[in-house]
Amino acid sequence: MTHSYPLITIAICSYNRRDYLFDTLTDVNRFKSKPKEAEVVVINNNSTDGTAKMLEDFEWTSPLALLTFVESKQGLSHARNRAILEAKGEFILFIDDDVYAKPEFLNNWVNNLKSHPHLVGGGGRIIVHFDGEKPLWFPPVLSSILGHHFPYKKSHRYSGRVYPLGGNMLVKKDWFDEHGAFNPLLGRNGKVLGGGEEKDVFAKMKLNNAAIWFFPECVLKHRIGVSRLSRDYVMRQAFGMGAGDRIRCQNAKDVFNWNLLQSIKVMGTIVYGCLYLLRGRFPATAVLFQFRFALIRGFYSRTGE
Structure with missing residues (x-):
């Protein structure tokens, strides 16, 4: 058949x-x-x-x-x-x-x-x-x-x-x-x-x-x-993304590479934040920094730090 x-x-x-x-x-x-x-x-x-x-x-x-x-x-x-x-x-x-x-x-x-x-x-x-x-x-x-x-x-x-x-x-x-x-x-x-x-x-x-x-x-x-379309939803999503990244890390090298990547992204956050400030978009700048902080906090919430 x-x-x-x-x-x-x-x-x-x-x-x-x-x-x-x-x-x-x-x-x-x-x-x-x-x-x-x-x-x-x-x-x-x-x-x-x-x-x-x-x-x-x-x-x-x-x-x-x-x-x-x-x-x-x-x-x-x-x-x-x-x-x-x-x-x-x-x-x-x-x-x-x-x-x-x-x-x-x-x-x-x-x-x-x-x-x-x-x-x-x-x-x-x-x-x-x-x-x-x-x-x-x-x-x-x-x-x-x-x-x-x-x-x-x-x-x-x-x-x-x-x-x-x-x-x-x-x-x-x-x-x-x-x-x-x-x-x-x-x-x-x-x-x-x-x-x-x-x-x-x-x-x-x-x-x-x-x-x-x-x-x-x-x-x-x-x-x-x-x-x-709320700040709270975006921050909860950022936190969840960070927690998920931590679960995916299998060893110390993965954690190091994640932190290295986040260091680069933090610099990018600063650059974009400054651009939004120059355009008068102050709330967007605040949300951008809060998002990055929530993501990092989510990552380290898995380790108890």
């Missing part, structure tokens, strides 16, 4: 984002593709806001299969690992539950996979879309923490310390089978804004010289709601 599996599993993990998830699925429902090219897997990570009922009632008309599961272990890494377990595709395309995508989005990924047969990982462009007014206090240099991702102007292999972002990333399923899935100690967990789980996966790929490519035409818009 032969089995016909899709090329791509589109994996969407969600926690208490019913309305955003509904809008995302509405766009995914319009993707132009054939059943043999993709399936859609949605992981409901213990949502209590009516997400399960919304998924049950959603009017799915796409020829692509839609499969929904509940993951009882709380945390984004657990949810993503459940998606890996349930996926039948050769590749898993992770997208966030709060994105806008055009109908040709999936076809662009399919075409790039066909033209890059040795691909192991990939990332697409992410544009930040503010549902409300963009706050003046937010420093543009920190746009990547909101999901902004456009490291290269054209298709390009990732190099250096640049990695795909989780809102629009693709991984060959075999990679997870051979090297392990997402570290459940990393990543968001309920209201805890941890991070580093995607970087952890792609850093391992680079150590193995795996082909990881960026494709600018595979573009999404990442929605930023009002609840995320």
Whole structure:
């Protein structure tokens, strides 16, 4: 008996984002593709806001299969690992539950996979879309923490310390089978804004010289709601990023290299802060310094210092 599996599993993990998830699925429902090219897997990570009922009632008309599961272990890494377990595709395309995508989005990924047969990982462009007014206090240099991702102007292999972002990333399923899935100690967990789980996966790929490519035409818009446009949210995210970096450090050399990198970034923070001051953007300068301090504090919170 032969089995016909899709090329791509589109994996969407969600926690208490019913309305955003509904809008995302509405766009995914319009993707132009054939059943043999993709399936859609949605992981409901213990949502209590009516997400399960919304998924049950959603009017799915796409020829692509839609499969929904509940993951009882709380945390984004657990949810993503459940998606890996349930996926039948050769590749898993992770997208966030709060994105806008055009109908040709999936076809662009399919075409790039066909033209890059040795691909192991990939990332697409992410544009930040503010549902409300963009706050003046937010420093543009920190746009990547909101999901902004456009490291290269054209298709390009990732190099250096640049990695795909989780809102629009693709991984060959075999990679997870051979090297392990997402570290459940990393990543968001309920209201805890941890991070580093995607970087952890792609850093391992680079150590193995795996082909990881960026494709600018595979573009999404990442929605930023009002609840995320607060100083407190940004600082909690910075703290979580620092704590995640500490977990990823395996030895004293890793800690030394992290501190060295942060020394460089502190100098960059001073430079950008001065530029914002010259432009009269005093709140942005304050947030930029507070962000860097919160990240470092998060790193050392893991050591008890």
